[in-house]
Amino acid sequence: MTETITVNETEYPIPADPRVSLLDFLRQHVGLTGTKKGCDHGQCGACTVLVNGMRINSCLSLAVMHGGDSVTTIEGLGNPENPSALQKAFVEHDGYQCGYCTPGQVCSATAMLQEIDNGWPSDASESLEGEVELTADEIRERMSGNLCRCGAYPNIVAAIRDAAKEDAA
Amino acid sequence: MRPFDYQRADGLTHAGQLADADEAAYIAGGTNLLDLMKLQVETPRRLVDINKVGMREIEQTDDGGLRIGALATNTATASHDLVRRNYPVLARAILAGATQQLRNRATTGGNLCQRTRCYYFTNIDQPCNKREPGSGCGAIQGIARLHAILGTSSQCIATYPGDMAVALSALDAKVEIASESGERTVPVRDFHCLPGDTPWRDNVLEAGEIITSVVLPPPVAGRQSYRKVRERSSYAFALVSIASIVEMEGDMIARADLAFGGVAHIPWHDERLSNLLVGQAPDRKLFDKAADLLLEDAQGYGENDFKIPLARRTLHAVLSEATGVDQ
Ligand SMILES: Cc1cc2nc3c(=O)[nH]c(=O)nc-3n(C[C@H](O)[C@H](O)[C@H](O)COP(=O)(O)OP(=O)(O)OC[C@H]3O[C@@H](n4cnc5c(N)ncnc54)[C@H](O)[C@@H]3O)c2cc1C
Ligand code: SF4
Ligand code: FES
Ligand code: FES
Numbered sequence: 001m002t003e004t005i006t007v008n009e010t011e012y013p014i015p016a017d018p019r020v021s022l023l024d025f026l027r028q029h030v031g032l033t034g035t036k037k038g039c040d041h042g043q044c045g046a047c048t049v050l051v052n053g054m055r056i057n058s059c060l061s062l063a064v065m066h067g068g069d070s071v072t073t074i075e076g077l078g079n080p081e082n083p084s085a086l087q088k089a090f091v092e093h094d095g096y097q098c099g100y101c102t103p104g105q106v107c108s109a110t111a112m113l114q115e116i117d118n119g120w121p122s123d124a125s126e127s128l129e130g131e132v133e134l135t136a137d138e139i140r141e142r143m144s145g146n147l148c149r150c151g152a153y154p155n156i157v158a159a160i161r162d163a164a165k166e167d168a169a
Numbered sequence: 170m171r172p173f174d175y176q177r178a179d180g181l182t183h184a185g186q187l188a189d190a191d192e193a194a195y196i197a198g199g200t201n202l203l204d205l206m207k208l209q210v211e212t213p214r215r216l217v218d219i220n221k222v223g224m225r226e227i228e229q230t231d232d233g234g235l236r237i238g239a240l241a242t243n244t245a246t247a248s249h250d251l252v253r254r255n256y257p258v259l260a261r262a263i264l265a266g267a268t269q270q271l272r273n274r275a276t277t278g279g280n281l282c283q284r285t286r287c288y289y290f291t292n293i294d295q296p297c298n299k300r301e302p303g304s305g306c307g308a309i310q311g312i313a314r315l316h317a318i319l320g321t322s323s324q325c326i327a328t329y330p331g332d333m334a335v336a337l338s339a340l341d342a343k344v345e346i347a348s349e350s351g352e353r354t355v356p357v358r359d360f361h362c363l364p365g366d367t368p369w370r371d372n373v374l375e376a377g378e379i380i381t382s383v384v385l386p387p388p389v390a391g392r393q394s395y396r397k398v399r400e401r402s403s404y405a406f407a408l409v410s411i412a413s414i415v416e417m418e419g420d421m422i423a424r425a426d427l428a429f430g431g432v433a434h435i436p437w438h439d440e441r442l443s444n445l446l447v448g449q450a451p452d453r454k455l456f457d458k459a460a461d462l463l464l465e466d467a468q469g470y471g472e473n474d475f476k477i478p479l480a481r482r483t484l485h486a487v488l489s490e491a492t493g494v495d496q
Binding site for chain 2: 018019021040041042045048054055056057060061062064065108111112115118119120121122123128129140141142144145
């Protein structure tokens with residue numbers, strides 16, 4: 001039985017060399033280059049993808065450790081004809097300049113909205129138990145793993161707030 | 170990254186067998202180990218993947234404590250109802266560390282064993298007694314902003330960088346460890362090692378030993394907090410941090426369990442502080458005495474001299490807040 005990884009609903013075989021990171025697997029083996037490599041050390045978030053719905057840094061994980069897992073990349077969230085609510089909001093609010101960090105930002109924000117639905121607290125949450133209110137501080141803290149060298153942060157926060165409102169409506 | 174042989178363990182015994190090889194390393198979340206393998210700071214010949222071994226549960230123990238599996242992710246622990254309700258200092262410490270992406274992968278065992286962020290340790294072109302015994306310590310007389318002020322040695326002044334273990338130390342949690350020769354339990358307070366003459370040794374784990382879980386004692390009364398002072402307000406390692414559990418009885422301090430991060434090669438716990446504080450009425454003079462005691466043997470190395478007054482002020486802030494004394 002060869003093990004596979006499901007990426008955006010298609011199965012791919014796991015590479016033979018165990019050194020291949022999940023990030024390099026996605027970009028070079030599967031050919032999905034939306035996911036970006038910024039630092040390759042877990043520091044910038046450009047490589048953020050969803051694995052079984054949870055956001056992780058694909059650069060700090062080996063493809064071989066993901067047999068049977070289901071990965072969603074930016075390509076799996078939507079496309080220009082049919083963008084996700086967050087993708088649309090990023091466009092509307094100019095949530096980027098060069099765009100390099102954007103796939104990671106969008107994947108990260110997609111998972112973040114789910115985490116808030118789950119009621120998971122963050123370092124910025126006043127209480128560990130209460131409902132999470134999506135303040136700018138909450139967004140900034142929860143998105144702190146996604147750096148933007150262009151400094152598009154204010155518009156990223158605005159885009160996320162907007163998409164979240166739509167989500168709730 | 171150097172080539173290695175990848176093996177997946179399907180149970181605890183299997184993991185032990187696979188690890189019984191030259192230069193084998195367990196891999197859990199991989200967020201620390203892979204980072205260091207890319208830098209060739211770590212060069213294991215075999216990786217034993219323990220993600221299919223189980224040990225992910227978080228469950229109550231018979232005496233009302235909580236057992237957290239070694240493979241439970243930091244996210245699972247920090248968002249667990251019982252942790253949030255009964256051990257807020259632990260939830261807060263975890264949430265103050267790294268990012269959501271990293272915490273989603275990071276595990277209890279891996280977090281405890283994470284290695285120092287000393288810049289000389291992570292750069293293989295630099296001397297470092299921890300990475301390469303006998304090569305010297307680049308940080309002493311070098312760039313030492315992140316480095317320790319307590320319990321250092323002439324061989325190494327690195328800090329243990331983690332947050333979670335500082336809370337576990339304040340809570341007096343125990344680490345459960347297994348190996349082919351049996352099981353043992355080590356208090357978190359004794360799990361990490363001071364550098365001494367063996368700076369390469371971070372903790373008491375012997376080759377092949379595996380952490381199976383961490384056990385918290387039954388919840389105690391009092392106010393719990395984790396205060397982390399860092400270069401920016403998110404996503405940075407601690408310069409100084411304090412995990413505290415403080416209980417008041419009337420005007421007296423009835424409990425003061427404190428642990429300190431960012432100041433030593435281990436989560437720093439000094440029993441003498443509890444002895445000094447408990448049974449006393451809190452005031453600024455008492456907090457000063459506590460800081461004097463904590464920092465009695467503190468030593469700075471130039472760039473990190475600021476940590477000594479910073480630790481004092483942070484302790485003041487934490488104790489004032491916990492006891493309701495005006496600063
Ligand atoms: C950019 C960045 C920022 C970070 N910021 C913070 C921060 O602010 N605060 C903080 O506390 N941490 C921080 N971290 C560190 C992070 O918390 C650790 O990388 C993580 O907790 C390690 O867990 P893991 O499961 O991924 O470990 P792994 O990388 O899988 O393993 C780490 C070590 O533990 C050993 N190990 C793992 N599991 C076991 C076991 N069950 N038994 C025995 N040995 C075991 C491995 O062999 C390895 O030596 C940061 C990391 C990064 C990359
Ligand atoms: S402080 Fe320790 S880890 Fe850093 S260079 Fe010196 S010996 Fe190496
Ligand atoms: S490329 Fe993975 S976090 Fe920067
Ligand atoms: S848009 Fe350029 S890095 Fe974020």
